[in-house]
Amino acid sequence: MAGQKPPRQDRQRRPNKGGGHMQKRKPQAKAASSGAAAERGGHKPVQKPAQKSPQRATQGAAPKVSRETASATARQVSATILETRPWDDYALVDMGAGQKLERYGPYRIVRPEPQAMGQPLLPQADWDKADAIFSGNTDEEGPGRWRYQTPLGETWPMAYRDIRFHGRFTSFRHVGVFPEQAAHWDWMIDRVSQSSRPLKVLNLFSYTGVASLLAAAAGAQVTHVDASKKAIGWARENQELSRLTEAPIRWICDDAVKFVAREKRRGNTYDGILLDPPKYGRGPKGEVWQLFDGLPDLLADCRDILSPNASFLILTAYSIRASFVALDMLMQDVMANRGGQVESGELVLKAETGGRYLSTSLFSRWQGGQG
CATH class of the missing domain: 3.40.50.150 (Vaccinia Virus protein VP39)
Structure with missing residues (x-):
């Protein structure tokens, strides 16, 4: 409901040592060398002077640099995972087998989701009760069509904090x-x-x-x-x-x-x-x-x-x-x-x-x- 403040969503997952946000770190990954960087538009990774490089907010220090040989440097970077939890007008209900079941306002909808590679936890009967199911191109921006259990209105109300907005079914799976x-x-x-x-x-x-x-x-x-x-x-x-x-x-x-x-x-x-x-x-x-x-x-x-x-x-x-x-x-x-x-x-x-x-x-x- 509008006016009811949802839980803060900028949660960063990490072991809680003395309070603060939660932050989950991915395993440290080495940045690609010049070949992959060139594909990103010609930006080659270069070792910048420490005083000019922006510091990473979540680490509290500059990225670690370890010498492997006299001529090669491995730069290590840790990911920040920002988590959004359910609120009154939205929830990721379940996911798996290449699909996701979500609640948007009063409706439950099913859409393709390549990232959902595990298996659903809810029984199939719960998925079958969805108000709308999208089928079609599995690409994020690909066209398709919606199938409805019963006729639904063109729009429906949603809110985040004090902001109200319309949800709407589109031919490219998005809802606004x-x-x-x-x-x-x-x-x-x-x-x-x-x-x-x-x-x-x-x-x-x-x-x-x-x-x-x-x-x-x-x-x-x-x-x-x-x-x-x-x-x-x-x-x-x-x-x-x-x-x-x-x-x-x-x-x-x-x-x-x-x-x-x-x-x-x-x-x-x-x-x-x-x-x-x-x-x-x-x-x-x-x-x-x-x-x-x-x-x-x-x-x-x-x-x-x-x-x-x-x-x-x-x-x-x-x-x-x-x-x-x-x-x-x-x-x-x-x-x-x-x-x-x-x-x-x-x-x-x-x-x-x-x-x-x-x-x-x-x-x-x-x-x-x-x-």
Whole structure:
């Protein structure tokens, strides 16, 4: 219900030594050498001076470096796992056999999920009672169709904190919200609400605007950019539902890459940037976006439009054949001269049944000064 604060979602799993968030570390992985880095747009891993490299927030120290030979250096990086737990209007109920069973508001839905490689814990009868089942292309952005037990309305109400929004069945399996982003939402809200000044926040590839509305409700001045007129229309519906029609939000239908390039030329800056690019996409004028080709330059341009006292830059990547290490190395390279802290890893959902975890996406986020 709106107004009922859900549990904080930016939980970091680790053995609890004296309190604090919980953080789960993956086994340390060695970063790829120049061959894999070149595929990420020509960024080669180089050993930077320690005083210029951003420090990783969750480690409390710079990445460990161990000498293997006189001419080779192995760089070790640990992942941060950010966990989203169920709240009133969302839960990962069960998962397995390449599918996931979720609750969105009043409905239970089943969708393909390649990451769900184990077996379901609930009996098949529980899965068969789902209100809607998506079938079709198993690719995250692939088309398909929904099958309903009984006719359902076009939209249904949902809420996170005090923000209300519509759920809606789409032909590409999505329903208007990516719940694992709640871990970033809570972290962003803290940065915005604790600032001594109103922060200017830029939300790119911003979809239905839940993050934009949460930032505005926390006191930010928001610029919301998406290439889809339909998505922006949906976001403005959510603005009305949330009773934030007077909030300082600019709604812009534009290609994100071109918008950021223009802002850079104009000298406009932002205190925080949310960057959630698709693997593949098209702009309103047919502009083609390929994540591996375009992300290094876009991230560098985002860095260039951060204000001198910027607070954060959050990058999330879905459905890509990469690792958190690739995003971590890119973020470290791009933000090397800005100081601050970088943490990278995965966003996961915690299931109601059995307490298992479903990995949904990779992330890397930079934290600057608190302004």
